[in-house]
Amino acid sequence: MTSAFRLVFGSLMSKGRLVTLGVLGLIPVLLGLALRTQDSGVFNSAYHGIVEAYGLGLLVPVVSLVFASAAFGDPVDDRTLVYLWLKPVPRWRLALAALGASICVALPLAVVPIAVGVSISGAGTELVRGALAGTALAVIAYCCLFLGLGLRVRRALVWGFAYVLIWEGAVARTARGAARLSINVHARSVASRIAHHALPTNGSSMRVGVAVPLVLAAVAFAITVWWLARADVA
């Protein structure tokens, strides 16, 4: 599996992606610096501004989308998938290698800037821990979700953005039923509980907050493996 991981990881590390998303990662750090000068309400501002709005609302899903959809999307587009696919390796191991590669690239680019921003703001170590846990959970779940999207759908970035904006950004925030299946809502719950912050709307218990994104991730991963086994490879 490490060989497949090396192939996918290497192809994901394009300079353009790393620079663009690296620049997006500077924003929470700058926000943290700006909050540092604030006299009061730093904790709330850091939570709502850095973790909830920018981190879980934008940076985490976008970084996860870009890398996870590219893990199979790039080889499908440039027709190099054949070099992975036509090998006597179980399909779940190929998918796991691609997932591992996308998580390994997305985690530091999405989670670290948020944790650094919160830390710089002076909001305290509990919020840093909450931010780390919530965003890491969201990265893993989103990567599982978007891995299959890249394999199956042309213009996966467009569809992924639509999902992030419409489902996670609007529907899940207003409809209680939809919130139960929202990675964003559960990740916010986990971050809030660890940070001892007031729970967000539709917030869930710690156990549910961790379990639901992981179950969604497992289902999405299983579907990706199924698609991969039946893929028409160019």
Add this chain to the structure above:
Amino acid sequence: MTATIEVDALTKWFGDLVALSDVSFSVEPGVTAMLGPNGAGKSTLLRVLCGLTAPSRGTVRVLGRSPRGDISLYRRIGLVPQQESLFDGMTAYDFVTVSAELTGMAKGRVSGNKAAGALELVELDPADRRPIAAYSKGMRQRVKVAAALVHDPELVVLDEPLEGLDPRQRLRMIELFRRLGDEGRTVLVSSHVLDEVERFGSRVLVIVQGKLAAEGDFRAIRELMEDRPHRVRVRSDDARALAAGLMDAGAALGVRVAGENVVIDTDQVGALRRSLAVVARERGARLFEVVPLDDDLESVFRYLVERR
């Protein structure tokens, strides 16, 4: 001899497009060339044989098993796909090593040595630290061949492997394919260039418009191609005399004179070639130009399809 590949009534369609239609053949160890014009369905057929896409109808057996979904079979297949794209950020050595490892070869020295051997086989330097992105088209082609051969597959499938190679490299590659065939491997190589296929000196499958237009020994198919009706235009200072002479000599099925030109229909192109100069001398006609009007590969293929 046991057939490595057995294809029975294979049909493949993509939506409304029928890419392969009722194709049946078998391939035994040795070199088999698949000849056909661009868009004939050769690549689709090779993809089906490697399990990369499922047949819409019919059956395909490769090394006794169905290639679609039987991943253990992929250890025994080496494929050189037509597309040029590779993992450009890697070195050729790393890419071929990873290919070896993915087929189950032990990591480290074993796969590294095999990769170095495969690269040397195609005359590439395993110590070259440049990324594949810096390679020429011919070098990339050879990297693909090395990656396909690194795990010693029993079946080697090559889709237009000579594209982008210079004449010397082409020669070396053809020698390599023949050697692999002589070793008892099954080598299936596609090409749209008739002369290339001739040099494989092998059994040929001719695919045209998704159908198997002809199969058998290359020489037999070549003769078939030679014997088909030909149309030749000859320019002469006495077209009428030349036309009459050719009809008298029995070298033409029909002639049509237009100004200085005689358009000749014949099914014996060799006989026409021999008698043309003789008739011209006898009739006192000077020959300025002899142009075959339907000698392109497309018309040869068209003839083979119509013949079936």
